[in-house]
Amino acid sequence: MRKRIAVIGGGIAGLAAALRLRDLTPPDTEIIVYEQSGALGGKLRTGELAGVTVERGAESFLMTGADGRESAAVALVRRLGLEKALVHPRKVPAALALGGRLAPMPAGTLVGVPADVTALGDVAQAAAGHDTDNGHPLLAVGQDVAVGALVRERYGDEVVDRLVDPMLGGVYAGRADRISLDVAMPQLARTARVEHTLSAAVRAAQAASGRVPGQPVFGALEGGLSRLVGAAATAGGARISLGLPVRELARTAHGWRLLLGPVPAPQTDDVDAVVLAVQAKPSARLLAPVAPAAAEAVGGLDYASVALVALALPPGTPLPELSGFLVPPSAGTLVKAATFVTRKWDRPENGPVIVRVSLGRAGEEDRLQFDDAVLTERAWRELGELIGGPLPPPAASWVQRWGGGLPQYAPGHLDRLAVARAALPPGLALAGAAFDGVGIPACVASGERAAEDVSKAMAA
Ligand SMILES: Cc1cc2nc3c(=O)[nH]c(=O)nc-3n(C[C@H](O)[C@H](O)[C@H](O)COP(=O)(O)OP(=O)(O)OC[C@H]3O[C@@H](n4cnc5c(N)ncnc54)[C@H](O)[C@@H]3O)c2cc1C
Incomplete structure (x- = not known):
């Protein structure tokens, strides 16, 4: 009989799941993507300012995976025939805003963790003599710690506060002292279970990364990442349901019943399998009646909220020769990062100067609880202070808020996830940033794995 599969959540994880399901299931299988908002893509949303393409969410993806091979995002770009649209940032350095100046970002670190602490110059002083060989690996098998805990113990506070924290702030809007090493830096977590010093562990992780020096680290798409969303949705051939949240999930004799839409006018839809690709809180709500242990294991994940302010400064506004900069939390600014969009990406240089402030x-x-005008003024003023001089007022701007946008994986996340997955009935799989990592490649790979899991369960 013709099967039906529901993918709940139309972000990149859900869309990657739908596409893989199309590849794995018989052609008459109906795949339905339920997205509660009015548009697909989730955190992938391309916008525009003063005629220039500016991302309103994620900007780029890692080209290489943790195994040194092409990342799942790049593989998806190829699968969708978009490889000719792949673009890379220009080779312009990034900086750290430290004590009133913009210092070049030290090269050769692993998310800010250096192999050689003496090479950090005046960016950060390492605590001398702390990274000693105590005769055993840094971490026991199965042990997870906060990134900050490990680096503070071995290199001292300054390396964390001035280098690692701003780097992790750039990715997670989070703090090194709260984020799981296993999730944020899996290669380092692996080598830390073998090596006796942090510098040896960083070197081993870098050697294992398979990164070819000189190859671009990040990729994006000409025209913006919404192209990836549109192409994935079209190629997957799934039926797309927009605008109705899935409110409840229940078991039926042969599969699952979805309850959709507003409370006064509910609709139901019966399916054979479900991929759940939504954030942690809605996941926990939907899982509670069908897999309570899984709901409990995933429901506690915290999120950070961020806002992006895009500013179109008058043509010719001078900016430092940088792609942008990161700001350590100790600076006390609301601004945590800025991207000089028209310098970092191949955008017209004679038009407005676009800066995206995070x-x-x-x-x-x-x-962040201010209206858009106040946030914009604050972003513009702090940006001027951080680059060392007042800026002309922007000719145009927008604000994009991402309330609860970025998961904060606490140490032990992978154990909690294993508990959740073990508690799932067959035919129900989890995908996306709530579970398997924040980056686009991780979300794509997670969606694809979930699709493989449910199609296996359906074939059994
Ligand atoms: C500002 C910002 C910048 C970022 N920059 C980068 C970057 O440069 N590179 C990078 O790799 N990553 C970046 N990320 C992270 C990355 O974009 C996200 O982790 C990733 O896109 C998440 O994809 P997802 O499909 O798991 O979840 P989401 O994109 O969150 O999609 C989940 C979808 O589920 C829907 N939903 C929720 N509940 C329900 C329900 N009950 N019924 C139906 N639908 C529901 C939501 O509306 C949403 O569309 C950034 C994130 C943010 C916020």
């Missing part, structure tokens, strides 16, 4: 960190939600 505001907010984990635990600082209340600092």
Whole structure:
């Protein structure tokens, strides 16, 4: 009989799942993507400012996976025939905003963790003599710690506060002292279970990364990442249901019943299998009646809220020769990072100068509770202070808020996830940033794995 599969959540994880399901299931299988908002893509949303393409969410993806091979995002780009649209940032350095100046970002670190602490110059002083060989690996088998805990113990506070924290702030809007090493830096977590010093562990992780020096680290798509969303949705051939949240999930004799839409006018839909590709809180709500242990294991994940302010400064506004900069939390600014869009990407240089400013960190939600005009003024003023001189007022701007946008994986996340997955009935799989990592490649791979799991369960 013709099968039906529901993918709940139309972000990149859900779309990658739908596409893989199309490849794995018989052609008459009906795949339905349920997205509660009015548009697919989730955190992938391409916008525009003063005629220039500017991402309103994610900007680029890693080209290489943790295994040194092409990342799942690049493989998806190829699968969709978009490889000719692949673009890379220009080779312009990035900086750290430290004590009133923009210092070049030290090269050769692993998310800010250096192999050679003496090479950090005046960016950060390492605590001398702490990274000693105590005769055993840094971490026991199965042990996970916060990135900050490990690096503070071995290299001292300054390396964390001035280098690792801003780097992790750039990716997670989170703090090194709260984020799991296993999730944020899996290669380092692996080598830390073998090596006796942090510098040896970083060197081993870098050697294992398979990265070819000189190859671009990041990729994006000409025209923006919404192209990836549109192409994945079209190629998957799934039926797309927009605008109705899935409110409840229940078991039936042969599969699953979805309850959709507003409380006064509910609709139901019966399917044979479900891929759940939504954030942690809605996942936990939907899982509670059908897999309570899984709901409990995933429901506690915290999120950071961030806001992006894009500014179109007048043509010719001078900016430092940088792609942008990161700001350590200790600076106390609301601005945590800035991207000089027209310099970093191949955009017209004689038009408006576009800067995308990122505001907010984990635990600082209340600092974003201002209207758009106030946030824009704050972003513009702090940007001027951080680059060392006042800027002309922007000719145009927008604000994009991502409330609860970035998961904060605490140490032990992978164990909790294993508990959740073990508690799932067959035919129900989890995908996306709530579970398997924040980056686009991780979300794509996670969606594809979930599709493989449910199609196996259906074939059994
Ligand atoms: C500002 C910002 C910048 C980023 N920059 C980068 C970057 O440069 N590179 C990178 O690799 N990553 C970046 N990320 C992270 C990355 O974009 C995300 O982790 C990833 O896109 C998440 O994909 P997802 O499909 O798991 O979840 P989402 O994109 O969150 O999609 C989940 C979808 O589920 C829907 N949904 C929720 N509940 C329900 C329900 N009950 N019923 C139906 N639908 C529901 C939501 O509306 C949403 O569309 C960034 C994130 C943010 C916020």
